[in-house]
Amino acid sequence: CVVPTLILISPLFAIIAIAIRVSSSGPIIFRQQRTGRHRKLFTIYKFRTMVANSELVGPGLTAVGDPRIIPIGHFLRRFKLDELPQLFNVLRGDMSLVGPRPKLPEQELTSMPCRPGVTGAATLFFRKEQHLLRDVPVDQRETFYSKYIAPTKVKIDADYMSSATFRSDLKVLSSTVTGSGQHVTREDLTTYDFA
Numbered sequence: 378c379v380v381p382t383l384i385l386i387s388p389l390f391a392i393i394a395i396a397i398r399v400s401s402s403g404p405i406i407f408r409q410q411r412t413g414r415h416r417k418l419f420t421i422y423k424f425r426t427m428v429a430n431s432e433l434v435g436p437g438l439t440a441v442g443d444p445r446i447i448p449i450g451h452f453l454r455r456f457k458l459d460e461l462p463q464l465f466n467v468l469r470g471d472m473s474l475v476g477p478r479p480k481l482p483e484q485e486l487t488s489m490p491c492r493p494g495v496t497g498a499a500t501l502f503f504r505k506e507q508h509l510l511r512d513v514p515v516d517q518r519e520t521f522y523s524k525y526i527a528p529t530k531v532k533i534d535a536d537y538m539s540s541a542t543f544r545s546d547l548k549v550l551s552s553t554v555t556g557s558g559q560h561v562t563r564e565d566l567t568t569y570d571f572a
Contacts, residue, residue: 379468386461393424393449393458401447403429406462411479414492419471421479422462426450438518440510454507457553463495475546477534484527491538496553498537499530505560529561 394405407425410418428434431445439446446454453459466472472479476494479485494500503509503526513521537545552558 379464379474383464383468389458390461393453393461396449397425397447400449401425401428407459410482411493412482412485412489413471413479414489416485416488418482419466419469419479421471422465424453424459424462426453426459436515436518438510438522439507440513440518441507442511443507457496457504460495467495475541475549477538478530487531496549497534498549499533501549501552501558502533502561503530504556509561 397405404425407423407427408420409423411421413419426447427439427443427445427450428447435443435445450459463472467474471492473492473494474496476491476497477489478497478500479493506526509526510518510522537549
């Protein structure tokens with residue numbers, strides 16, 4: 378499934394790579410250590426959407442309008458095209474197509490029992506996360522994320538994975554491609570029931 382998809386979309390990979398190279402200096406692929414199944418570390422791949430070494434010149438959380446995002450980066454992020462290189466992570470066995478998103482080692486407090494996914498239930502619910510964070514002052518974003526977003530994602534992913542089926546995974550993949558389905562608002566989030 379993954380190999381034929383990679384072959385089919387290889388021209389798109391080439392177009393995106395050229396666009397990144399032309400619009401910004403730095404590597405085409407962004408690499409970062411993430412925590413996978415049973416806390417095993419692996420390198421995740423994404424198309425770079427921000428200036429090189431962006432983590433050294435700004436906050437860890439990215440919101441809409443972040444000046445570190447390169448011109449083509451806005452387009453890639455909007456349509457989730459920056460995530461496409463993670464198909465190689467799937468091919469290597471680091472990730473699956475559907476599952477909880479892999480976290481930074483310092484953010485993963487539990488041992489994930491399944492492989493992280495390119496997309497998932499919480500990913501869909503928070504597909505407008507950057508819009509949520511835009512309205513939160515920069516100095517309060519980490520606190521807001523830790524208090525509201527992170528625990529909500531954990532609960533949604535845990536609930537989904539406890540009853541996931543092949544059919545439900547297909548639905549998540551379809552909703553990811555079409556951009557359909559419910560998504561959270563800031564008002565929803567601050568009144569979310571974590572029980």
